[in-house]
Amino acid sequence: MTILARVETRGAHAARLLGGTAPLTRELVLGALRWQLTLDHLLAPFVRGGLAGLDGLVRAALRVGLFEAQRLDTPVPIAVAEAVRVARSLVPRAAGLVNAVLRRAVAADWPDPGDESLPLDVRFSHPAWLLERWVRLLGAERLRRALTANQTPAPLAVLAAATDVAALEREGCRFEPHPWVDGVLVVRDGAPAVATALAEGRAYAMDPTAVLAARCLPDVAGPVVDLAAAPGGKSLVLAHERPASVALAGDRHLGRVAMLRRTLRGAVANPLVFAGDAGRPPLRPGGFGAVLLDAPCSGTGTLRRHPEIRWRLDAAQVARLTVLQRELAAAATGLLAPGGVLLYATCSLEEEENAGVAASLRLEPVEIAGRLPAAVPRIELPHGGLVIPPTEWGDGFTVHVLRNPA
Numbered sequence: 001m002t003i004l005a006r007v008e009t010r011g012a013h014a015a016r017l018l019g020g021t022a023p024l025t026r027e028l029v030l031g032a033l034r035w036q037l038t039l040d041h042l043l044a045p046f047v048r049g050g051l052a053g054l055d056g057l058v059r060a061a062l063r064v065g066l067f068e069a070q071r072l073d074t075p076v077p078i079a080v081a082e083a084v085r086v087a088r089s090l091v092p093r094a095a096g097l098v099n100a101v102l103r104r105a106v107a108a109d110w111p112d113p114g115d116e117s118l119p120l121d122v123r124f125s126h127p128a129w130l131l132e133r134w135v136r137l138l139g140a141e142r143l144r145r146a147l148t149a150n151q152t153p154a155p156l157a158v159l160a161a162a163t164d165v166a167a168l169e170r171e172g173c174r175f176e177p178h179p180w181v182d183g184v185l186v187v188r189d190g191a192p193a194v195a196t197a198l199a200e201g202r203a204y205a206m207d208p209t210a211v212l213a214a215r216c217l218p219d220v221a222g223p224v225v226d227l228a229a230a231p232g233g234k235s236l237v238l239a240h241e242r243p244a245s246v247a248l249a250g251d252r253h254l255g256r257v258a259m260l261r262r263t264l265r266g267a268v269a270n271p272l273v274f275a276g277d278a279g280r281p282p283l284r285p286g287g288f289g290a291v292l293l294d295a296p297c298s299g300t301g302t303l304r305r306h307p308e309i310r311w312r313l314d315a316a317q318v319a320r321l322t323v324l325q326r327e328l329a330a331a332a333t334g335l336l337a338p339g340g341v342l343l344y345a346t347c348s349l350e351e352e353e354n355a356g357v358a359a360s361l362r363l364e365p366v367e368i369a370g371r372l373p374a375a376v377p378r379i380e381l382p383h384g385g386l387v388i389p390p391t392e393w394g395d396g397f398t399v400h401v402l403r404n405p406a
């Protein structure tokens, strides 16, 4: 509950705070964040004065207690008693309130996702402003699939080329090939052993759609630079699949540059990794056959892994991010040789962070739909970009490939 309260009140990242915690803690924290709007909808009638007036720890105790009672196999009285016990230890005066509210809320009906008489935000626990955008972008069927995926824990997937699969299988792990993305294995058994291998650098976890985004880079003449490269997933894919392509990979943040170096060490004999601001890249203008810019973004395609993003973000923040994205994309464009291509990608579905940025550049769209396996759902954008919506098989991404006509 302290983790949940820190995520809500201090802007902490849940996934970071959860490193090394027990699977049940993880499930409770991520579940309570994922279902926050629905949980609050069920709790609100029993809280005089409203949930917003409560101490953050008390709100967290109510959400976790109700999530555990309604959504996990824990017997209801045990889930309630545990929430009351933790509330008593953190905010002793609130234990009675947590007990009284939970005892009533556990009897409420969980909203049926298929019941169209209920508002979409209550059924799928997403903020209304985001749903309004996604209804327009995705249409009803893809939207429903995306929302369902966002409410389900993401399976762990690894990049086969960067994972000692045979050794892990000997340790009892079981993998299944990803249905759309060659070279990606979904972990079906043995997640703890895979987690150890990830920490030791014997495996590399990557979202399958991120692999597809890297593969959208066409073959080019001339060196390739990845400007916002850490932790290094896309550079790693390219290093394995097109060893001659990635010449340089950089990132602005020093700690993340160290991660990037670690990621590439096994794949590239002498990784040329640098620390630098992609807005002022320390590189020769006009010298590159391709530039990868996987830009810092709102992350609205990654809500199943980072459920808290939806509660922090608003349209004004999305608009503010585009200032940086346009600046980085313009600087990346300056590095392109004549005929060179920019791969501009984000794990955001939002129009202004993607098509809006692409349209601000004096570059020509390059067709990329043919680079994706046929089964991958996608929405084609006017400026040649593709949105890959979130599904049960991968995060959401938007990719543009643009050529310097000069």
Ligand SMILES: C[S@@+](CC[C@H](N)C(=O)[O-])C[C@H]1O[C@@H](n2cnc3c(N)ncnc32)[C@H](O)[C@@H]1O
Residues within 6 Å of the ligand: 210, 227, 228, 229, 230, 231, 232, 233, 234, 235, 250, 251, 252, 253, 256, 276, 277, 278, 279, 294, 295, 296, 297, 328
């Ligand atoms: C979406 S992540 C990149 C993920 C990476 N391409 C991968 O596949 O693993 C965006 C990265 O941009 C970096 N970043 C943010 N602002 C930057 C800037 N001005 N210059 C360079 N890197 C920046 C962040 O540190 C972060 O590592």
